[in-house]
């Protein structure tokens with residue numbers, strides 16, 4: 001086997017799979033090295049893909065040409081559109097995954113991919129050459145073999161010097177007892193890369209045959225099922241689904257936890273790593289929300305191949321004896337048998353301020369990183385970064401412009417910008433509240449927002465982009481038509497309005513104006529619109545949202561134009577901030593460390609004030625005029 005590749009991806013988790021597929025699909029010889037090929041795209045935690053804001057990420061990955069959406073459409077057990085009682089900005093698809101099938105299908109896709117070589121190995125060292133800055137040259141694996149590459153993408157997740165904690169029992173392994181990686185992160189430190197310790201946790205898995213579902217509330221899937229991927233034929237995902245179940249903790253659960261807090265590695269101070277505030281352990285919930293009488297618990301299937309079920313909402317690192325007692329206080333789990341204990345895991349990951357928006361590390365040219373290693377949390381966040389890192393490593397080697405997605409274009413843009421500019425002190429999990437322009441960044445229009453970018457980098461086919469452009473034109477044409485169709489205040493129309501609980505028309509209104517009324521829908525207005533021609537559902541969906549929320553959308557688009565002014569005011573990558581005389585010391589240090597790409601990004605750095613930004617703007621002006 002050759003030892004020379006264009007790109008080496010370290011780790012075949014959710015980030016690594018997307019990164020490797022992207023670079024191989026762009027024609028680059030890619031090697032993916034991972035410690036266990038039988039655990040490709042392994043889901044060590046919740047058995048679901050998507051959910052609030054994470055569903056948006058999956059749709060955006062798919063729009064750009066990534067794999068996660070297609071993979072879950074082929075391997076889901078149940079699917080639901082969440083938040084449908086709220087506005088479209090927070091509608092989010094979530095699908096329960098058959099974990100084993102998900103991993104096997106992703107492995108099948110990787111093995112079928114041209115230009116992609118898969119090898120089971122532990123990478124023990126990053127190899128670099130020192131020029132003015134470090135430049136990556138390849139990696140060494142634990143057996144001593146060296147592989148050369150023009151770029152390396154770190155996607156090592158939660159395995160870096162990881163250790164798992166279940167009460168007093170501490171095991172030096174990766175998740176689920178898998179092998180951990182020891183030497184690699186030390187080799188990164190040797191290149192001046194700063195690392196820190198983060199932690200996360202997972203709940204116990206129970207034997208489903210010992211769960212009494214009659215004491216729980218079934219949570220069935222949606223009918224019809226909406227696929228994640230724009231490439232999936234909706235007919236393909238209409239199948240029998242496996243329900244989840246809802247139950248609750250109670251005061252007895254909470255009392256057992258309070259009585260044993262001293263035995264929790266979190267509260268006993270044994271755990272060094274910082275955990276995700278938005279995925280709290282049950283211990284954290286009991287301590288931080290003492291007034292909550294109960295906490296939601298979802299019992300979710302792990303796969304069609306097993307009886308194992310996942311107890312969502314009760315991740316913990318309590319000792320096993322405490323786990324048995326606390327879980328058995330939950331209605332339906334009175335006799336449940338634990339198959340796998342809950343535990344917490346600590347691992348090495350990147351400290352903030354070392355990444356550029358392309359996901360290349362400032363300290364080493366040609367070294368990119370993605371996923372949990374970057375300080376994020378979640379399969380979807382990892383996959384999104386993996387895709388971008390894979391594309392940008394390829395673009396760098398092909399001498400093409402990198403792919404940037406800004407905060408007004410996608411949740412991926414929000415994710416990467418927050419990881420690059422913010423000093424996140426805990427694992428970063430995506431939420432809709434993080435996106436300023438979320439009415440524009442809906443999960444239903446990800447293709448309209450990002451597919452052209454996927455096409456520009458070469459991951460979207462001619463056929464796909466043609467279909468997208470036809471869809472866009474059909475949407476614009478129909479909106480234009482509805483803006484021209486006048487509806488007069490005739491008897492027939494007034495009785496129609498009355499029948500639909502809508503205010504009578506005083507004067508003529510266009511159909512587009514009528515669609516701005518929340519009680520009226522496109523389908524409802526058909527009797528008043530005899531000229532309309534049949535349109536695909538996805539076109540009608542966009543027309544309806546754009547016209548119904550026209551006012552809000554216009555306002556947000558105005559805000560985006562303002563935002564882009566600063567975002568498109570670029571700062572030269574090699575700007576010497578020591579030359580910007582009147583910058584405050586703190587601001588100078590932050591700008592030198594974070595190397596923001598634009599004035600917009602500089603203004604989002606902690607420690608950089610609006611006054612500093614003005615100083616910088618003046619300096620850039622003089623530079624431009626000199």
Ligand SMILES: Cc1cc2nc3c(=O)[nH]c(=O)nc-3n(C[C@H](O)[C@H](O)[C@H](O)COP(=O)(O)OP(=O)(O)OC[C@H]3O[C@@H](n4cnc5c(N)ncnc54)[C@H](O)[C@@H]3O)c2cc1C
Pocket residue numbers: 010011012013014015016033034035036039040041042043044045046121122123124155156157158159160175180181182184200201202279315343344345370371372373376377378379382383429
């Ligand atoms: C116990 C636990 C609980 C979690 N709980 C949550 C949660 O509640 N909510 C949430 O959003 N997310 C949670 N997660 C995180 C979620 O699993 C990750 O976000 C996701 O798996 C990250 O994907 P990744 O691709 O970055 O890394 P992983 O999926 O961790 O994949 C990393 C891959 O790299 C390989 N690797 C590592 N080092 C080397 C090396 N030196 N050489 C070769 N291969 C290597 C590994 O074998 C693995 O295949 C949890 C994770 C764990 C382990």
